[in-house]
Amino acid sequence: MTKSHLLFKNAVEHTNMEDSTYRQLEAVSQSAIKQMLKSPAHYQHYISTPSEETDAMVLGTATHLSVFQPQHFHEEVVMMPKFDRRTKEGKAGAEQFLLENGNKISLTPDHYEQCISMTEAVRNSPTFIKYTETGNPEVSIVADTAFDNVKAKGRLDWVNHEHRVILDLKTTSETANNYGIKKAIKKSGYDIQALYYIHLMKALHPDTEYRFVFCFVEKEAPHGVRFIEIIPSDLLFNCMPKVSEAFKSLSKCLTDNVWPSYADGITYIDIE
Secondary structure: OOHHHOOOEEEEEEOOOOHHHHHHOOOEOHHHHHHHHHOHHHHHHHHHOOOOOOHHHHHHHHHHHHHHOHHHHHHHEEEOOOOOOOOHHHHHHHHHHHHHHOOOEEEOHHHHHHHHHHHHHHHOOHHHHHHHOOOEEEEEEEEEOOOOOOEEEEEEEEEEOOOOEEEEEEEEOOOOOHHHHHHHHHHHOHHHHHHHHHHHHHHHOOOOOOEEEEEEEEOOOOOOEEEEOOOHHHHHHHHHHHHHHHHHHHHHHHHHOOOOOOOOOOOOOOOO
């Protein structure tokens, strides 16, 4: 990977940064740049509109904690009993529970059990054990880009410097066969994330090549686990031009303070 192919430079690593602090950093995340790939209007809406956490997102957050930082799981995650909110007693019980546990991640009994089962499946994998014997969870990186008015940031699930691997956990509703994984990658833009994080690490360690490895775990039993790495040439030739153009467009939008959506008029497309 030559310097001309790098997205970022002058990176700084933070291994103990709180998630809330990371989110407040004025830098562009891989999730935000995916919105920029739709249109500047989508990006502006994404960064200016707080999104509500869905049940799936809460389950994913709890599972990440359980997998990578099990020592903190029982401090930060609780199982919420079933309350019949149609009754006065049920409403009062739910309100009291949230009052006592409002700063923790609350999971329904079904999701709590699902979280534990997925965690066991992942943590029992020999590949997972190999790559997490050493390393750090929740590594935050901030870097400069080629544009003075744009910085980039990323929060990596796990970094193993010994094996030079970035490990990223994905809970998936798809079957973790090749078809299901390709579908999930395309739908969620996981290839963009892989490219982004590889380049953040390259900016941090210019003389070292890091691999980005996905750990996919199925949400449904028996919670199959697969480790996937996207072919580097696909990232270079398919993702790199799009992400580079997105940063260029973002820089211009920030300078002009103009955030257009899709182009007006009729566009012909080939659906083959």
